[in-house]
Amino acid sequence: MLSLLLMASMATTPDLPDAAWRNGLDWRGTHVSMQRDAGGAYRLKGSSGQRVIPASPLGAATASALFDGLYAMAQDDLKQDSVEAIRDGAFDHGEPIPCLCFETGQKWPYVWTRDLSYAIDLGLWRFDPARSRNGLEFKLSEVRVPSAPQGLYVMQDTGSGGSWPISTDRIVWFLGARHLLDDAGFAAKVRQALTDTLAQDRQYAFDPALGLYRGETSFLDWREQTYPAWTADNVRFIAQSFALSTNVLHYQALQMAATLADKHGDSDAAAYRAQAAALKTAINQHFWRADRGLYMSYIGGDGLPVEAYDLLGTSLAITSGVADRARAREALSHYPTWPAGSPVIWPERADQPIYHNRAIWPFVSAYALRAARAVDDPARIAHEIRSVIRGAALAGSNMENYELLTQAVHVDDGALSGPVVNSPRQLWSVAGFLDVAIEGVFGLTGDGRVEPKLPVSLVPALFGDADHIDLQLHDRRITLRRPARLEGNLLVAGTIRQEGNHTVVNLKAIEVPGRPLRTDAPLYAPATPPAPTVEADGDQWRVHSPGKGVLYVNGRRHGAIDGSAAIARTSALPCFRVTHIDSHGVESLPSPEACPGGKSRVAGAWPRSWTAPASGRYRVMLGYTNPHGPINTGITAAVKWLVIDCGEGAPQRLPLAMPHSDGRQQSTWGDFTATAGARCHFHLEDGFNMSYLRHNAHYTGGAGGAAGPLNEADVGELLISPL
Structure with a gap:
């Protein structure tokens, strides 16, 4: 005490x-x-x-x-x-690459999309707009695969599971670019890249069921540090999940697209604005944890709430306007x-x-x-x-x-x-x-x-003892004059006088309601438990997990578990996770899932066929191996379209990602509908990954670079489960 x-x-x-x-x-x-x-x-x-x-x-x-x-x-x-030049061991064999730009730091002499974009947004555009634009343009690329959709895209850097769409925070590029639109040539590239990148992310990363964009948390990309330790060898959970920061960045990009469309008289402005509004609603619906008064850092692909919070995502939600004022004050005071x-x-x-x-x-x-x-x-x-x-x-x-x-x-x-x-x-x-x-x-x-x-x-x-302080910038000087009396807790502008490029602000003291800093939080979360064991017991599933915690069924909180719990059996696929909870009431990160329900396993040559046993929704994924890079880096996450034709209207198309793997594992999943007795035919079509970008012909740190684009995995069984 x-x-x-x-x-x-x-x-x-x-x-x-x-x-x-x-x-x-x-x-x-x-x-x-x-x-x-x-x-x-x-x-x-x-x-x-x-x-x-x-x-x-x-x-x-x-x-x-x-x-x-x-x-x-x-x-x-x-x-x-x-x-004047940058270098990285994974590009051009570490040789210098001419670029009049900013390097990332003494130990990081290269340009990375998120580092540069956040830095420019934090003000580097004021100090050297030319280097800022050059660096941003370095992270744009056209497509080198003739059969793939052409366009100008922001690059997702090498990363978890082979990069995009496991990580999707490349959209942060526009946070920096928005400050540099006074250059007409650069502005035209920004607009094209914004249109193309948003459209591609909408295709491959957007989940219409939850109304959110999938992908890893922005900047927090060392997965074992922030995600459950079991994601170290399998990033499928990360690829399927949704991150607060990445969704807020998409919201800001959609707003920017609407503004630019308005400026150019494009009819797309209304669609972008509607998408942004819907995304804002979905973020507040799915990430806000009312019992904590905080926005969760990420949630599972099935909406699983996770006791994890991050300051960047919280701050972006506040500064972007995603959080209303009351929720913004609450979130910041509880962090x-x-x-x-x-x-x-x-x-x-x-x-x-x-x-x-x-x-x-x-x-x-x-x-x-x-x-x-x-x-x-x-x-x-x-x-x-x-x-x-x-x-x-x-x-x-x-x-x-x-x-x-x-x-x-x-x-x-x-x-x-x-x-x-x-x-x-x-x-x-x-x-x-x-x-x-x-x-x-x-x-x-x-x-x-x-x-x-x-x-x-x-x-x-x-x-x-002075009555003023000064700041000199390239294009202006700012003087703040203190008030005679300091009655209050915050100094704000009283009057502002502009004298050429000199701004003089007479401050006044006001009293604003404030909450004390939160200093009572426990430092650590409890350890993550192993996957629960599940056994059939008549018309129930009996779930076992040592210790006290919380049981989740298909992403929804079912209730407390202390050793075991019983769940009614239905025909739908049940997936169980557990967390531990400590004496402070803080939950651990979630365990791996246990899904004891039956799956249809469809093997053989493509295309493959399957008959729906009942009418309803089904979840589908692929067994696969992707040995084309280590788990923590690369550009060759395999991305395919699974096309499902059940003879009932237009075929259903699901994007599936197969990250780098250590042996056989399962792809991300998608949902489709079928009626009883329908004969459904499945085939795979080519998708898109970062190796398709022309810029990555300079990548010499692994597959998919200088040797040519690569978007392949060894695909095994087709797994189908009733929902």
């Missing part, structure tokens, strides 16, 4: 950035100092050594040399990330914090090393800051600003990530040590700091409005 009280005290009364934060800070026995030289350069000293930061013409002028110096350091990091910052996932995994697990990522903190500004939450705004400043100061660079409890760049914890990988001057961390300064402190939003929302608690460090 004493330790819990101490932790609560640390989190609710953090080390406020008072005068001590002007020239440095202290954290867990470490002192960091920042000194400005006469010539405008800065010297940062701490446990990481000394770094001399060159003077920047785009400077901040506040009472805090620490803040001003770190703003200059972010620009220096960005300068080092600005390159836990620790003294060092906000974790990118919660609850943490006790059996996983530090990376996404048990970690703070500055770029995600920057999006959480945007979310806190959207709901006028002074405590959360201050918390995220302090976290990003502290991390950069302690490390002497804008690092990829930090350990959650210490904000260290590495913690020795045996097999769980980490962060496992941690790169200096990580591009989206650099952008995160710049966004914290430009929007978080000075209030300049992405659409050009100056709308400061500065917590009064930050005034002593940033203003000191």
